[in-house]
Amino acid sequence: STQSTGSEHSYKLHFFNVKGSAELARILFFLSKKPFEDVRYANPGFGLTEGEDFSVLKNSGILPFGQVPILEVEQGGNKRIISQSSAIARYLAKEFGFYGNSNIEAARIDEIAEGVLDLVSAYRKQVQYAPMDEKEAATKKFHSETFSSFCSTLEKFKKENPDNDFLVGKSISLADVVFFVGLESVGQIDQVLKNFKEIEKVRQNIATLLEKYIASRPQTRVNAVSYTHLRAHE
Amino acid sequence: MSEATYKLHYFNVRARAEVARLLFALANKQYEDVRYALPRFGVTEGKDFTPLKESGILPFGQVPVLEVTKGDKTQVISQSHAIERFLAREFGLYGSSNLEAARIDEINEGAVDLWNSYAQQVFMKPQEEQPEALKKFLAETFPKFAAVYEKFKNENPESHFFVGKSITYADLMVFHVGQGIKAEWKDFPNVHKVTEAVAKTLEKYLSNRPPSNF
Numbered sequence: 001s002t003q004s005t006g007s008e009h010s011y012k013l014h015f016f017n018v019k020g021s022a023e024l025a026r027i028l029f030f031l032s033k034k035p036f037e038d039v040r041y042a043n044p045g046f047g048l049t050e051g052e053d054f055s056v057l058k059n060s061g062i063l064p065f066g067q068v069p070i071l072e073v074e075q076g077g078n079k080r081i082i083s084q085s086s087a088i089a090r091y092l093a094k095e096f097g098f099y100g101n102s103n104i105e106a107a108r109i110d111e112i113a114e115g116v117l118d119l120v121s122a123y124r125k126q127v128q129y130a131p132m133d134e135k136e137a138a139t140k141k142f143h144s145e146t147f148s149s150f151c152s153t154l155e156k157f158k159k160e161n162p163d164n165d166f167l168v169g170k171s172i173s174l175a176d177v178v179f180f181v182g183l184e185s186v187g188q189i190d191q192v193l194k195n196f197k198e199i200e201k202v203r204q205n206i207a208t209l210l211e212k213y214i215a216s217r218p219q220t221r222v223n224a225v226s227y228t229h230l231r232a233h234e
Numbered sequence: 235m236s237e238a239t240y241k242l243h244y245f246n247v248r249a250r251a252e253v254a255r256l257l258f259a260l261a262n263k264q265y266e267d268v269r270y271a272l273p274r275f276g277v278t279e280g281k282d283f284t285p286l287k288e289s290g291i292l293p294f295g296q297v298p299v300l301e302v303t304k305g306d307k308t309q310v311i312s313q314s315h316a317i318e319r320f321l322a323r324e325f326g327l328y329g330s331s332n333l334e335a336a337r338i339d340e341i342n343e344g345a346v347d348l349w350n351s352y353a354q355q356v357f358m359k360p361q362e363e364q365p366e367a368l369k370k371f372l373a374e375t376f377p378k379f380a381a382v383y384e385k386f387k388n389e390n391p392e393s394h395f396f397v398g399k400s401i402t403y404a405d406l407m408v409f410h411v412g413q414g415i416k417a418e419w420k421d422f423p424n425v426h427k428v429t430e431a432v433a434k435t436l437e438k439y440l441s442n443r444p445p446s447n448f
Binding site for chain 2: 064065073080082083084086087088090091094095103104106107108110111113114115118149153156157
């Protein structure tokens with residue numbers, strides 16, 4: 001992975017006042033101990049009443065896809081904007097050294113991240129969109145099939161990294177952060193996770209590293225998935 | 235350090251393995267392009283997928299997967315975008331800085347969103363509804379995305395390509411998604427120039443690749 005050199009960067013993250021798809025970036029900043037401005041917007045249409053006025057940002061024209069999150073990166077007078085939550089997450093992971101120590105490790109990190117994306121997408125389809133009277137059955141099915149299958153795959157991956165506390169390589173990486181945030185997005189899975197000792201341990205290790213962050217972050221909704229956008233009203 | 239050898243496993247269609255194939259073609263690297271039949275989509279030519287499915291080597295039970303062998307060690311990489319990113323890095327097609335790589339990622343994520351919109355609005359509809367749905371998609375959803383790409387290209391005016399001076403993973407992705415959604419870029423001249431440049435660069439590969447409906 002490449003580390004940035006030269007003069008200091010300053011960072012400004014823009015997103016709604018929820019965890020959502022900006023949580024990856026926030027956690028990466030926390031792990032890196034680098035300062036950043038965490039700009040949070042209200043969105044009355046989604047019941048988010050606290051935060052900056054989003055219409056100002058929306059009308060500014062600086063959002064490439066008309067969506068958030070975006071990350072403003074300024075270095076030595078040059079300002080760049082990065083959109084797309086996973087592009088932001090991967091950029092920060094590379095800058096801060098959380099993207100593995102080789103292309104093969106980076107590929108494994110990407111595999112896990114894509115797998116989590118599929119998992120959360122499946123949760124939305126199978127459980128969140130299920131009619132109220134079918135929710136309990138849908139949740140049981142999600143737990144015993146999709147979620148368990150995902151955990152089995154991650155256990156297999158972890159077995160290929162046996163002597164370490166995290167999913168890929170020796171230290172925490174983007175894979176672990178995505179895994180952690182993904183688990184927060186698929187409802188109550190603690191009981192099911194107990195069937196998968198290796199990755200339950202990884203989750204504990206991650207939670208330990210993020211203890212201060214979790215204790216101090218604003219108490220907001222989870223929102224659905226890490227890698228999709230909270231679509232702004234047109 | 236010995237050269238790596240590669241084996242790509244996917245169905246005998248373009249879809250989720252084609253960008254990996256384009257990366258190999260662009261880098262002029264050898265690989266084994268293993269193609270499986272997909273009978274329920276009318277794709278009858280190719281190997282039987284069952285043995286691979288039951289082999290246990292597919293991490294998520296899905297294809298594509300890429301086997302990378304270096305010396306006596308073989309690594310299996312699953313997830314189409316993980317495979318693509320790996321190859322783009324290996325072959326130097328991912329920009330020359332983290333910021334350039336971020337712009338490539340932005341372009342690709344947007345292209346994936348565009349494809350997903352197409353899948354939802356057109357591909358998943360019953361056959362008889364598709365022509366009308368495609369018309370609507372190309373008139374309404376597509377231009378919104380294309381305008382963003384036109385802007386991205388304008389931020390790199392001196393080049394034929396989206397990022398930096400030479401062709402990258404981003405150009406291949408936009409080209410591939412454009413083909414997938416049956417888009418014409420002529421109303422977006424800067425993007426059109428890029429896709430034409432990709433078509434020209436990969437002329438030989440494109441004219442020789444197996445036919446595929448998607």
